[in-house]
Amino acid sequence: MKKSKLLMMALVLTMVFVLAACGKSSNNEASSSPSASAPATESTAPSESAEDEEVVPEAGAKLVVWYSASERALVDAAIAEFKGKYGIDVEYQDVGPDKSIEKMITDGPAGVGADVFLAVHDRLGSAVQAGVVLPNDLHEDVSKANNSAKSVDAFTIDGVLYGYPMSVETTAVFYNKDLVPNGEAPKTWDEVISFAKDFNNEKDSKYAYMWEAGNGYWSWGFFGGYGAYVFGDNGANASDIGLNNAGAVEAAKFFQSLKGQVLNINSGDIKGDIKTSLFTSGKLAMNVSGPWQTQEFKDGVANLGLMEFPTLPNGKAMMPFSGVKGFLVNANTQYPIAAKLFAELVSSEKYQVENFKDFGSLPSNTVVAESAEVSNDAFASVFLKQFDNSTPMPKISEMNAYWSTQEAALASLWNDNSDAQKTMDDWATKVKDAIASSQ
Amino acid sequence: MKPNATVAGWLSVLCAGLGQWYNRQYAKAVMFLIIHVAGIYLALGPLLPQLKGLVTLGVKGQHFEKVGKINKLVPGDHSVFMMIYGVLAALVVVLFVLSYILNIRDAVVVGRRLEQGRYRDAASSSAFPWLLLAIPFLGVLFFTIMPIVFTSLIAFTNYASPNHIPPKNLVDWVGFATFDKLFNMNVWSSTFTGVLTWTIIWAILATVTCYFGGILVALLINQKGIKFKGFWRMLFIIPYAIPQFVSLLIMRNILNDKFGPLNSYFRAFGLNGLPWLNDPFWAKVSVIVVNMWIGIPVTMVLVMGILTTIPNDLYEAADVDGASPWMKFRNITMPYVLFATAPILITQFVGNINNFNVIYLLTGGAPATMKYNNAGETDLLVTWLYKLTLDFNQYNIAAAVAILIFLFIATFAIILFRRTRSFKEEDMIQ
Numbered sequence: 114m115k116k117s118k119l120l121m122m123a124l125v126l127t128m129v130f131v132l133a134a135c136g137k138s139s140n141n142e143a144s145s146s147p148s149a150s151a152p153a154t155e156s157t158a159p160s161e162s163a164e165d166e167e168v169v170p171e172a173g174a175k176l177v178v179w180y181s182a183s184e185r186a187l188v189d190a191a192i193a194e195f196k197g198k199y200g201i202d203v204e205y206q207d208v209g210p211d212k213s214i215e216k217m218i219t220d221g222p223a224g225v226g227a228d229v230f231l232a233v234h235d236r237l238g239s240a241v242q243a244g245v246v247l248p249n250d251l252h253e254d255v256s257k258a259n260n261s262a263k264s265v266d267a268f269t270i271d272g273v274l275y276g277y278p279m280s281v282e283t284t285a286v287f288y289n290k291d292l293v294p295n296g297e298a299p300k301t302w303d304e305v306i307s308f309a310k311d312f313n314n315e316k317d318s319k320y321a322y323m324w325e326a327g328n329g330y331w332s333w334g335f336f337g338g339y340g341a342y343v344f345g346d347n348g349a350n351a352s353d354i355g356l357n358n359a360g361a362v363e364a365a366k367f368f369q370s371l372k373g374q375v376l377n378i379n380s381g382d383i384k385g386d387i388k389t390s391l392f393t394s395g396k397l398a399m400n401v402s403g404p405w406q407t408q409e410f411k412d413g414v415a416n417l418g419l420m421e422f423p424t425l426p427n428g429k430a431m432m433p434f435s436g437v438k439g440f441l442v443n444a445n446t447q448y449p450i451a452a453k454l455f456a457e458l459v460s461s462e463k464y465q466v467e468n469f470k471d472f473g474s475l476p477s478n479t480v481v482a483e484s485a486e487v488s489n490d491a492f493a494s495v496f497l498k499q500f501d502n503s504t505p506m507p508k509i510s511e512m513n514a515y516w517s518t519q520e521a522a523l524a525s526l527w528n529d530n531s532d533a534q535k536t537m538d539d540w541a542t543k544v545k546d547a548i549a550s551s552q
Numbered sequence: 553m554k555p556n557a558t559v560a561g562w563l564s565v566l567c568a569g570l571g572q573w574y575n576r577q578y579a580k581a582v583m584f585l586i587i588h589v590a591g592i593y594l595a596l597g598p599l600l601p602q603l604k605g606l607v608t609l610g611v612k613g614q615h616f617e618k619v620g621k622i623n624k625l626v627p628g629d630h631s632v633f634m635m636i637y638g639v640l641a642a643l644v645v646v647l648f649v650l651s652y653i654l655n656i657r658d659a660v661v662v663g664r665r666l667e668q669g670r671y672r673d674a675a676s677s678s679a680f681p682w683l684l685l686a687i688p689f690l691g692v693l694f695f696t697i698m699p700i701v702f703t704s705l706i707a708f709t710n711y712a713s714p715n716h717i718p719p720k721n722l723v724d725w726v727g728f729a730t731f732d733k734l735f736n737m738n739v740w741s742s743t744f745t746g747v748l749t750w751t752i753i754w755a756i757l758a759t760v761t762c763y764f765g766g767i768l769v770a771l772l773i774n775q776k777g778i779k780f781k782g783f784w785r786m787l788f789i790i791p792y793a794i795p796q797f798v799s800l801l802i803m804r805n806i807l808n809d810k811f812g813p814l815n816s817y818f819r820a821f822g823l824n825g826l827p828w829l830n831d832p833f834w835a836k837v838s839v840i841v842v843n844m845w846i847g848i849p850v851t852m853v854l855v856m857g858i859l860t861t862i863p864n865d866l867y868e869a870a871d872v873d874g875a876s877p878w879m880k881f882r883n884i885t886m887p888y889v890l891f892a893t894a895p896i897l898i899t900q901f902v903g904n905i906n907n908f909n910v911i912y913l914l915t916g917g918a919p920a921t922m923k924y925n926n927a928g929e930t931d932l933l934v935t936w937l938y939k940l941t942l943d944f945n946q947y948n949i950a951a952a953v954a955i956l957i958f959l960f961i962a963t964f965a966i967i968l969f970r971r972t973r974s975f976k977e978e979d980m981i982q
Contacts, residue, residue, distance in 0.1 A: 215945075222719045223633075242717065243713075243718075243719075244615070244719055318810070378810045381829055382809045382810045382811065382829075387811050444625055445625070449622075510714030511714065513713065513714065517943075520918075520920040521921050521922045522922060524920050525922055528830060528919075543739075546925070550739045551713060552715060
């Protein structure tokens with residue numbers, strides 16, 4: 114066997130690289146924590162002394178904001194105003210509110226998350242549990258005073274307000290005035306059923322009333338209306354599951370009965386795009402959807418109407434899920450003050466008005482909601498009324514267990530006509546198991 | 553002083569480089585000494601906290617402290633980053649241990665050579681490859697080995713939503729508890745066995761149908777009487793050329809019970825149509841059939857290539873002997889095709905076990921079922937794994953499933969590959 118200098122050189126080269134590699138990794142470790150905490154300490158000092166005076170953003174701050182691309186114009190306007198006011202640049206990135214919290218949980222601690230982002234309140238529990246969002250402390254009073262109690266509540270966990278409420282959303286029934294009898298949509302389920310008997314025609318694929326039956330968001334209205342609840346104490350108590358109480362079973366029976374009477378389609382085949390195309394081509398009379406589709410339907414249906422959900426056979430109103438969108442601030446942001454200022458600015462009255470005008474989003478700000486423009490709007494006023502008659506989606510992190518089980522439970526009720534009591538019992542057990550299995 | 557390999561070896565054990573110094577290879581001795589000192593310094597200095605972090609995975613979580621009106625973030629330990637840095641540090645330590653062993657071996661080998669009175673350092677070209685390999689070796693170590701080690705380690709922690717997501721909450725080592733959960737906790741084990749069974753059935757059916765379907769199509773097109781061969785070839789390759797992201801989503805609409813064109817045709821002929829994607833059984837049939845549509849072209853093209861390599865005189869000889877078409881196929885065509893494609897058959901099988909696209913885009917795992925936890929009737933292990941990580945943040949269970957998939961595929965592929973004739977008789981093609 115021969116030895117050589119070359120072998121040694123190879124070894125030394127290896128070691129040099131190793132030294133470089135680990136030197137770098139330990140540097141990262143050392144430098145990342147102070148850089149994350151240093152601005153925070155810096156920033157607390159001035160604001161502490163200046164209690165109620167104007168808050169000053171960190172010098173040299175640069176922000177990143179996540180928002181959905183289709184409604185980017187709104188945030189662009191806020192960015193321009195913010196730049197003019199504080200001279201701080203804000204970079205826009207396309208991350209929608211439906212997945213922003215998921216992304217923040219992984220990206221935030223890694224230091225690559227946005228400073229400010231829009232989110233729907235139902236995932237707030239997970240975000241707080243993971244510690245990735247800052248409480249709304251600077252503007253707590255303003256946010257509470259300006260926005261509706263329900264929307265503030267949606268962003269509050271354990272008495273701490275986290276979000277800057279922006280808009281509220283719930284579902285209601287769009288209808289085509291040309292297709293419903295006398296241009297008046299049926300107001301109760303009994304009327305819907307008798308209307309469906311005349312109107313439904315499978316051969317021409319004409320349907321009276323359609324919603325995504327196999328989806329726990331769209332079908333919740335029935336269960337909520339009969340007094341079922343996912344978690345007790347207004348969605349805060351995960352050990353109290355109300356999916357198999359007497360009301361829930363009754364709701365399940367009624368829900369099942371609709372398959373034969375109103376909508377004879379398997380749950381897997383009812384898709385949003387199919388529903389939309391049937392509705393806009395005049396084959397669907399009543400279509401359950403949310404405010405985000407108002408504009409699309411206005412364009413597609415000549416005589417469009419909107420009503421609250423039909424009354425249930427027990428005389429009660431349906432209670433659909435509702436969501437609140439709001440801005441959140443990344444806990445790991447380097448510029449917390451600037452980020453909070455931007456969140457406050459973009460969720461302020463002015464931009465909620467814009468948001469309503471441009472995209473039909475329902476304002477959470479009470480002044481905007483009560484303004485003539487919104488309350489006279491044929492669609493927004495109905496949605497806001499329905500919002501008052503809705504259950505905010507529970508926001509505790511255990512809600513995941515509901516989302517992961519709802520599709521199977523509803524499909525089994527809807528498609529297989531399974532025994533209502535047994536299915537609802539199974540569903541409650543599944544939710545309990547899912548919570549236990551993720552511990 | 554008489555050179556002595558044993559003395560050199562022991563000196564190197566005592567301190568790296570000492571043996572080389574004794575062998576009078578001073579430059580080499582200094583190099584080893586530097587590496588040795590640097591190693592000890594690094595391991596006890598900067599690397600020690602990282603290694604400790606790998607053991608503890610953090611002791612305090614991040615939290616807020618209220619200062620006046622403002623909530624101040626008090627940074628804590630981030631278990632997952634600590635794990636990554638810890639694994640990196642451990643790899644560096646392993647490298648130093650290797651260099652230490654190399655140093656002893658070098659001292660002994662050179663010492664022995666000196667004992668025999670040969671030259672001290674015969675520069676050899678055989679060491680040049682070592683130099684070339686040093687950088688790729690590091691690349692592989694830190695970019696291939698490290699992530700695999702890291703992913704596997706996740707399976708031995710409780711890294712899962714909602715209660716163990718850092719930085720607020722720490723992740724802990726739990727040993728084999730995750731695997732215990734997967735095999736023994738009812739909700740997980742029934743899902744795992746159910747999904748695993750379907751994965752295997754799917755992999756076998758998908759591979760067999762595409763393989764023989766492809767051979768059949770290739771043979772048919774290559775028949776003498778067939779006209780417009782180019783047209784047929786093009787027609788069959790098109791499904792493969794369209795991105796699956798487009799074609800599968802369209803398929804999904806075509807297979808819709810009520811509104812899909814397929815069932816409309818059925819209804820036009822007075823038939824009821826089938827619940828393609830709604831019924832567990834028919835959903836499984838649907839994914840296999842759609843997978844044939846995508847997979848057959850691959851085998852077809854492959855087999856067409858192989859068919860051209862079969863010497864024509866074999867068939868002529870068979871004709872002279874009066875063999876029937878079936879006998880020619882059985883005794884000439886099939887052995888040739890099988891020999892050439894057996895390794896590919898295995899990769900297709902393995903690929904089908906992890907066939908994410910077809911399932912995820914066509915059914916998304918649907919129809920949903922009450923039997924499973926976070927999975928539907930047509931979910932494969934890999935799509936279930938996707939849902940577990942991205943939709944439900946159950947990282948530890950997902951990592952455990954990933955390890956099991958890897959073990960299953962690796963053993964299977966090795967055993968099968970070693971049994972193929974292409975492996976045993978690989979000299980036949982040379």
